[in-house]
Structure formats: C-alpha cells, structure tokens
Amino acid sequence: MQKFSILWVSALVLLIGGCSSKHYSISEPKIITIKSPKLKFSDMGYVRREGDAVEVELFTAGVAVEKISIDSQVCVSSGCMSEEKFVHDYLYEGYPADTMRNIISGKDIFGGQGKSEMCNGTLYQYIRNEDIDFVYRRKPSEIYFKDRLNGIMIKIADVKENNATE
Template sequence: MIKKLISIIFITFLLSSCASKQVINSTSATILIKTPTMKFYDKGFISKFDNYTQVQIYSAGKTILDMKIYKDRVCTSTFECESLKEFNKKYLNSAYKDDFLESIFNNNKKETVFRDKEHNILIKVKKD
C-alpha cells in the first residue's frame, strides 16, 4: 500500500514538474541590440511569462539569441545566468538600472529606441 502511494506521489510530482510554462503574451518584433560586446539584428519574439520575459532572435531559421530576463538575473543559451547588475556591467553599462532590459522589452510601445552614444549602445525594438 505504501509503495503504491509513493509511486502515485512520484508520478504526480514528475508530471507537474514537466508541465509547460504558460505564455501570457507573445509578440513578434524586429530587434537590434548593438553594444561593444553584443551584436544582434533580426526578427524574433518577445514572450512574457509569469516570472520572466523571453527574447528570441532568429536568423535564417536558427535561434541566434535566446535570453530570459528574470527580476534578479538574465540567462541566455550562450552564457550562464548572471545577475542583472553583472549583465549590465559586462554587456551594457554598469550605470544602468537593474530593470533596464526588462523595461525595454516589456513596454507597450510599438517601437522603442534606446541610444547611448557615449557608451556606443543602440537597442531598437519594433513590434509587429
């Protein structure tokens, strides 16, 4: 009896942990990210989930950027998760607020352009 109960609990846990995350909102966009250390420009998607925003950029049908922006960190397929402060320091500028990236990709504007000539940073998001 206990063995059967443990099996049921294990299967329930396994199935619930594999459940897919539900997208709250997904928008196609043309995205340009040009910094001294990053250069991406192509079509992609901005998808909003409960606890993160996912930015994906595709070129010739292949994913060239898959970035997840959480409240406390940024994760991509090309590097391990980093704190927002560390990400800004490495790829943008340490003077930027922690929520800078999230504010760029989560606003409701049709087109967002951020230009920082002093630090040679240009980010454009044009939602379809």
C-alpha cells in the first residue's frame, strides 16, 4: 500500500510541477498566415513573448492546431530541434538560425542588411540575390515577410486591423 501511495504522490508532483509550461508576459491575438514548403496556415492565433522566448499558437475554427515555441530550442507538434534545423526544415536552408524568432518578434533579420525606414515609420528590408528575394516590412499593426524565390510568406497582423465591424 505504501508503494502505491508513493507512486500516486510522485505522479501528482510531476503533473503539477514538472510539466508546467512557460508563462509569457505578452500574449496578443493576431491573424497569422504562414506559407512555406512544410507549413500552410492562415487563421487566428496568439503571439506570446517573454524576453527572447517567443511562441506562436495557431488555431483553426477555434481549435489549437499547432504551436511553435522558440526558446533554447524550437518545439513544434512533431518534436523539438535546434533553431538552425527548424529554419532549414521549415523555411529555407540559407537563412540565419534566428530568422523565425526575429520575424515573430518584429526584429531585424539578416543583421539588418538592406534595411530602410519609410516616412510613415514603417521599417523595410529587401534583399535579392541568386538564392533569396525577400521583402520584410514591419509596422506597429503588421509584420510581413515574403521570399518570392523560395515560396515563403509570413504575415502577422493585429486582429483589430482585420475586423471590419470595429
């Protein structure tokens, strides 16, 4: 009987403390579109941030269908991997490892190469060579990244911006 009690107490401790998820200080509802060779999604989602850690939770018809958590590793429904492997497998092998993290966070990519600021405060990056042809635009209500050569598009927009009734 004592072994049985110890087993239940151990299981309870693991459930309560050992499997706790990360708590994010910023959690924002967004309209998220991701089109890449391995991911195709366009619907409601949440972008969460805490320091350098970011998470995108994707919903379809109100049901969570995928979560991309980026901290020391990138975790998706199929498992965890390094940022470099994630970018190689899900985006394009020629991108820097921090590309997805920086796009979700609205930070410079490719070390700020090709960056300019428009008169309305929109930040813009454009790089074109034989391997990539991308435009990356950031403004307070929207993040937009499109690489025409590699068939990748990521758009993260405020929900209010896309709601015609408000």
